[in-house]
Amino acid sequence: MSSGSPNLTTRGRVSSLLPDFPWDTIADAKRRAEAHPDGIVDLSVGTPVDPVDPLIRAALASVSEVPGYPATHGTPELRAAAVDASKRRYGITGIAPEAVLPVIGTKELIAGLPRLLGLGGGDLVVIPEVAYPTYEVGALLAGTRVLRADGLTRLGPERPALIFLNSPSNPTGKVLGVPHLRKVVEFARERGAIVASDECYLGLAWDEPAVSLLDPEVCDGDHTGLLVIHSLSKTSNLASYRAGFVAGDPALVRELLEVRKHSGMIVPLPVQAAMTAALGDDNHEQQQRERYRRRRETLRNALRQAGFRIDDSHAGLYLWSTRGEHARVTLDWLAERGILAAPGDFYGPSGTQHVRIALTATDERIAAAAARLTAA
Numbered sequence: 001m002s003s004g005s006p007n008l009t010t011r012g013r014v015s016s017l018l019p020d021f022p023w024d025t026i027a028d029a030k031r032r033a034e035a036h037p038d039g040i041v042d043l044s045v046g047t048p049v050d051p052v053d054p055l056i057r058a059a060l061a062s063v064s065e066v067p068g069y070p071a072t073h074g075t076p077e078l079r080a081a082a083v084d085a086s087k088r089r090y091g092i093t094g095i096a097p098e099a100v101l102p103v104i105g106t107k108e109l110i111a112g113l114p115r116l117l118g119l120g121g122g123d124l125v126v127i128p129e130v131a132y133p134t135y136e137v138g139a140l141l142a143g144t145r146v147l148r149a150d151g152l153t154r155l156g157p158e159r160p161a162l163i164f165l166n167s168p169s170n171p172t173g174k175v176l177g178v179p180h181l182r183k184v185v186e187f188a189r190e191r192g193a194i195v196a197s198d199e200c201y202l203g204l205a206w207d208e209p210a211v212s213l214l215d216p217e218v219c220d221g222d223h224t225g226l227l228v229i230h231s232l233s234k235t236s237n238l239a240s241y242r243a244g245f246v247a248g249d250p251a252l253v254r255e256l257l258e259v260r261k262h263s264g265m266i267v268p269l270p271v272q273a274a275m276t277a278a279l280g281d282d283n284h285e286q287q288q289r290e291r292y293r294r295r296r297e298t299l300r301n302a303l304r305q306a307g308f309r310i311d312d313s314h315a316g317l318y319l320w321s322t323r324g325e326h327a328r329v330t331l332d333w334l335a336e337r338g339i340l341a342a343p344g345d346f347y348g349p350s351g352t353q354h355v356r357i358a359l360t361a362t363d364e365r366i367a368a369a370a371a372r373l374t375a376a
Helices: 022-034 054-062 076-090 106-116 133-142 178-191 250-263 269-280 283-305 327-335 363-375
Strands: 100-103 124-127 145-148 162-166 194-198 226-231 244-248 309-311 318-322 355-358
Touching: 022 327, 054 269, 076 100, 076 244, 076 269, 100 106, 100 250, 106 133, 106 162, 106 194, 106 226, 106 244, 106 250, 124 133, 133 145, 133 162, 162 178, 178 194, 244 250, 283 309, 283 318, 283 363, 327 355
Parallel strands: 124 145, 124 162, 162 194, 194 226
Antiparallel strands: 100 244, 226 244, 309 318, 318 355
């Protein structure tokens, strides 16, 4: 290579725009937890551990012999199933089938959404104060400004281009009520902003009902400027399938579709068939919800007995917990007992005194964690 040839050093690395990958920073705590005589209980990630329902697996296999390219927009059956499930499960009405777009897991969509929408330069992306890291990553990759704000007054005269919502929240489990969501919609329409609501935990409400951004009580049936992002990773155990969809404003979905068609961002046909089956069946989802409910009760009781305070956590797959100290101190305390959690500073400066404890472990490992906590 000649001295004048472009390379990563002279051109700049895209990764340099991004923070350190959060989970790389807890490697030492993980090693300590793995040294426990009875093994680690890893509660640091929200990855499913329960089996995929046979109905879904059969649907995946049913089209495995098809050799051709799938449609970026998804099959008509998949889009109809998403519309029907949204209405049946969450009371969302008015979604047109053409305003549904399957995506290769919702993390991919969130990370790319600001760029897919053409944002950059001086555009402002608003994310929650304590937030799933990928909202910020998407803004950084697009070169936009980022503001953490839970209330509209924090925005002052700003005219954001995109507002990310996450209700129920990862990591806090906080649920945004109808009045709050309505105010966000009104604000966004006054200032020309798009609102994208990450609702992958919408089916896991425990202490408070959770409503969608597209609920008629929130948007009066008008989806203009609104997108909702739904995942099948959690309640259908399809994290390995990378199965999600975005729906809402038909014009916005058309734009996303056009860009994704050019980019080859297509959900594989077998996964589309699996998604169709999962969205059409509520029994497996209800069974999985009940598993998480039992694990939540076990862990919540044990954490409280061990002196933790649990804040928010009204929905979702996590217990937002604190001992009134820096999260990294709590992380070490848990690691000594063979338990790995996610420190709250992963999610923003306001999370530094909390740890996120996931419900996504087997019944046996949840029981082991509870025993270790209560023995402390």
